[in-house]
Amino acid sequence: MVPAMRIAGCLVAVTTVTLALVALDARADTAKAWSAAKAGLPGDAKVVFAIDLAALQKTQVFAALWPKVLEKFDATNVMDAMKADCKIDPLVAVQGAVIAMSDGQREGAAYVTLAGVDKARLSACLQRGMEKNGDKDTKVVIKQDGNITQVTNGKDSMFLGWVSKDVVVVPLTTRDRATVVKWMAGKGAFGKSGVGKTLAKVNTSAALWGAGEGNDEFQPGVTVKGGYGSVLFAKGNVDANLHAQAANAAQAKTMADSTQKQLDGVRTNPLLPSSIAGMLNAVTVATVNDEVVIKAIVVEKDLVGALALALGTL
Numbered sequence: 001m002v003p004a005m006r007i008a009g010c011l012v013a014v015t016t017v018t019l020a021l022v023a024l025d026a027r028a029d030t031a032k033a034w035s036a037a038k039a040g041l042p043g044d045a046k047v048v049f050a051i052d053l054a055a056l057q058k059t060q061v062f063a064a065l066w067p068k069v070l071e072k073f074d075a076t077n078v079m080d081a082m083k084a085d086c087k088i089d090p091l092v093a094v095q096g097a098v099i100a101m102s103d104g105q106r107e108g109a110a111y112v113t114l115a116g117v118d119k120a121r122l123s124a125c126l127q128r129g130m131e132k133n134g135d136k137d138t139k140v141v142i143k144q145d146g147n148i149t150q151v152t153n154g155k156d157s158m159f160l161g162w163v164s165k166d167v168v169v170v171p172l173t174t175r176d177r178a179t180v181v182k183w184m185a186g187k188g189a190f191g192k193s194g195v196g197k198t199l200a201k202v203n204t205s206a207a208l209w210g211a212g213e214g215n216d217e218f219q220p221g222v223t224v225k226g227g228y229g230s231v232l233f234a235k236g237n238v239d240a241n242l243h244a245q246a247a248n249a250a251q252a253k254t255m256a257d258s259t260q261k262q263l264d265g266v267r268t269n270p271l272l273p274s275s276i277a278g279m280l281n282a283v284t285v286a287t288v289n290d291e292v293v294i295k296a297i298v299v300e301k302d303l304v305g306a307l308a309l310a311l312g313t314l
Contacts, residue, residue, distance in 0.1 A: 030096035030113075034204060036163040037098040037111040041190035042182055047105075048195055049210025050098045056207055059233045064304045085132065086125035093117045100183070101172065103214070108172035109183040111163070118165055119149060126151055147184075148177060198228050203241075206230035219258060222251045238303050242294045249290050256292045260285045275305035 030050040037048070056062045070076045082088045095115050101108035114122070123142045130140045130153055143150040149160040161169035161180045169184050190196045198211045211228035218224050229242035246252040266272065267280050283296040 030098055030204070032113045032167060033096045033098040033111040036113075036167045036169075037100060038191060038196075039188065040111070040163060040169070040184045040186050041100055041196075042102075042186040043189035043193045044102050045100045045108075045186075045190055045193065046103045046195060046214065047108075047210070047212035048098065048100045048199065049208070049212075050096070050204065052096065052205075052207045053094075054096070055233060059207075060236070060300045060304050061233070061238075061307065065307055068308065081129060081132075082125065085128050086121075088117055088121070088125055099172070105173070107174055107179055107183070109161075109180070110170045110172060112168050112170060114166045114168060119144065119162055119168075122160075122168070123149055123151070148180060150177070194226065198226060201243075202228050203230040203232070206232045218246075218255050222254050222258075223247045224255070233300065236300050238296075238298050238300050240294070240296045240298075244292045244294070246290050246292065249287070252287045252290045252292050256285050256287045259292065259294070273305070273309065275302040276309075278302050279306060 030052050034050060041048070053062075070079065079090055082090055093114055093116055095113040097113070098111045099108065100111075117125075123144070127140045127142050130151070131138050134140075134153065138153065141152045143152070147162045149162070151158050151160070158175040159171065159177045159180045161184045163169060163184060169180060171180055171183070194213045195211050198213070202209050202211055209228075209230040211226070213226035214224065216224045223246065225245045225247055227242065227244040229240065231241075232239040244255065246255050263280060263283060263285065267277065272280075279296065279298045279302050282298045283294065286293045286295075
């Protein structure tokens with residue numbers, strides 16, 4: 001996990017990067033993807049988060065930043081190619097996503113819910129796109145083996161898993177068959193893990209939500225053991241509720257005091273843009289037993305300005 005002051009920023013960064021790389025939008029929430037993930041995740045999944053892009057699509061944040069995200073990560077061509085070559089609009093086809101990673105992000109997978117795109121259609125699209133964008137001798141071979149799709153381009157192969165006809169498991173790092181199978185065959189092991197139990201506290205109906213565990217030093221003598229949180233969009237406001245778990249209540253108090261001091265220091269910076277100053281004034285820091293609780297209800301247009309500034313520096 002990350003220190004408390006960076007939790008909100010990580011949620012934002014993960015959201016924008018995922019949007020750009022996977023080219024997601026949605027017409028439904030993450031319920032189906034989350035159901036598949038809960039059943040398939042292995043017990044060593046340490047970070048899990050979800051994005052309800054149907055909710056985000058209705059926000060000022062999405063309207064203002066989506067074009068910038070596509071441009072920043074050079075994803076426009078991917079979107080256009082899928083529409084032209086495959087007659088698949090990612091903004092309609094992809095319904096929701098839950099992303100999970102192991103400790104140190106060494107492995108991971110995205111559980112993606114699709115609409116109107118089955119195994120055969122997606123496979124044909126991948127083959128067409130890879131052959132079109134490769135050299136003239138590129139020959140892509142698709143092999144279906146039960147619930148696993150193997151895509152081979154010369155000597156290189158990647159694998160996709162199918163939990164059902166409309167939920168595909170996409171590996172994030174290692175792309176061999178064994179890794180895909182592992183992240184599909186947890187058989188409920190994740191629910192017994194620390195992160196699985198923590199997620200029982202989380203509002204999984206929120207636009208953004210997630211949880212993770214680790215053993216990171218916040219400062220000398222203070223260790224962050226994990227965290228969880230959610231972000232809701234409603235009536236032009238953004239409601240964030242984030243929790244960082246310390247080793248004990250005393251460490252949580254130290255961490256909260258340090259976070260508050262840093263926050264106050266930033267607030268008094270005369271060069272701070274007014275939009276960000278307004279957001280910081282809405283942030284509260286408190287402790288509940290061994291947890292540091294950071295809450296904020298901010299005006300969405302202020303968040304748009306702050307995110308635009310952040311994307312400009314990436």
